Amino acid sequence: MPFNTKLTRALGIKVPIVQGGMQWVGYAELASAVSNAGGLGILTALTQPTPEDLRKEIRKCKTMTKKPFGVNITLLPSMNAPDYGAYAQVAIDEGIRIVETAGNSPGPVIKQLKAVGTIILHKCTTIRHAQSAINLGVDFLSIDGFECAGHVGETDITNFILLSRARQSLKVPFIASGGFADGQGLAAALSLGAEGINMGTRFMCTIEAPIHQNIKEEIVRAQETDTELVLRRWKNTSRLYKNKVTEAAVKIEKESKTGKFEEVAPYVSGKRGREVFINGDPDYGVWTAGQVIGLIHDIPSCDELVKRIEREAEETLNKASALIVPASKL
Numbered sequence: 196m197p198f199n200t201k202l203t204r205a206l207g208i209k210v211p212i213v214q215g216g217m218q219w220v221g222y223a224e225l226a227s228a229v230s231n232a233g234g235l236g237i238l239t240a241l242t243q244p245t246p247e248d249l250r251k252e253i254r255k256c257k258t259m260t261k262k263p264f265g266v267n268i269t270l271l272p273s274m275n276a277p278d279y280g281a282y283a284q285v286a287i288d289e290g291i292r293i294v295e296t297a298g299n300s301p302g303p304v305i306k307q308l309k310a311v312g313t314i315i316l317h318k319c320t321t322i323r324h325a326q327s328a329i330n331l332g333v334d335f336l337s338i339d340g341f342e343c344a345g346h347v348g349e350t351d352i353t354n355f356i357l358l359s360r361a362r363q364s365l366k367v368p369f370i371a372s373g374g375f376a377d378g379q380g381l382a383a384a385l386s387l388g389a390e391g392i393n394m395g396t397r398f399m400c401t402i403e404a405p406i407h408q409n410i411k412e413e414i415v416r417a418q419e420t421d422t423e424l425v426l427r428r429w430k431n432t433s434r435l436y437k438n439k440v441t442e443a444a445v446k447i448e449k450e451s452k453t454g455k456f457e458e459v460a461p462y463v464s465g466k467r468g469r470e471v472f473i474n475g476d477p478d479y480g481v482w483t484a485g486q487v488i489g490l491i492h493d494i495p496s497c498d499e500l501v502k503r504i505e506r507e508a509e510e511t512l513n514k515a516s517a518l519i520v521p522a523s524k525l
């Protein structure tokens with residue numbers, strides 16, 4: 196039976212599963228496959244070198260799916276910040292109705308998008324940030340627990356607490372992000388009050404994810420202990436796949452007398468991280484992955500994966516409700 200949540204209704208999707216924006220992974224191939232499977236696929240704006248390239252990618256994605264898909268705009272601290280407004284304008288001009296925002300000071304971009312009625316899913320790792328985003332008028336929060344891949348924030352609160360805090364205190368619907376890979380997880384998220392889930396690492400390990408096969412096989416081999424937190428010293432903590440490069444970066448982070456970011460910068464270079472996905476060498480640079488990596492044991496198509504999660508979630512919720520029996524049957 197189909198799911199019917201605030202998320203599925205607002206986005207016009209069948210299954211309450213969002214594929215989170217992923218730098219160097221969120222191309223049309225993956226986003227269209229997730230949307231065709233009944234979830235929400237998302238293109239990552241900043242994976243495209245310019246706003247015009249994003250326009251081309253959106254047009255390409257439209258040829259690959261007739262279903263809704265979204266665009267992620269991530270605002271990160273940077274010396275030479277990209278022109279976020281121009282990326283957002285391209286999304287608007289191309290008729291994108293759903294945008295996932297993440298990062299610092301999203302106010303101006305959210306204002307620009309809301310002015311034309313775009314549905315905004317905003318990612319946050321604390322309830323305080325969620326409340327600020329609500330004041331900006333976002334439609335859904337995407338609550339990112341400490342288990343998640345990428346920017347985990349600085350408070351280290353896992354989803355078991357964070358989701359219930361969201362349920363208790365937020366006036367806007369939310370989805371659960373970080374640590375989800377199966378239908379049992381979706382059922383748990385719905386039970387905690389979420390309207391759906393967001394997955395990153397799990398979607399990297401699908402047939403359609405446009406990354407090297409070796410990296411997908413590395414994900415299948417990896418365990419939940421194989422991620423590492425980097426850049427905590429600079430309050431920009433990222434959960435990355437633990438490899439030779441993250442180990443070297445963390446060593447410098449711990450031992451540096453100066454605490455200058457320049458010392459660690461070459462190790463965490465985004466360019467080398469991108470190369471990992473192209474050349475398939477997991478030790479070539481840093482790449483993002485969540486603790487959920489320990490729950491991933493195969494490389495299915497997006498369609499197979501989404502159908503499986505849907506089926507497992509339904510079975511799990513049915514099994515759970517069968518645990519409640521009339522007192523007369525005990």
Ligand code: FMN
Pocket residue numbers: 214215216217218220239267269296297318339342343344345346372373374375393394395396397399482483484485486487
């Ligand atoms: N989130 C963003 O908002 N912007 C990004 O550019 C971004 N890049 C990511 C790249 C990779 C390879 C991965 C795995 C995740 C990335 N994320 C990014 C986070 C995901 O959108 C999602 O929130 C996260 O993966 C959820 O945790 P999970 O991996 O446990 O499912």
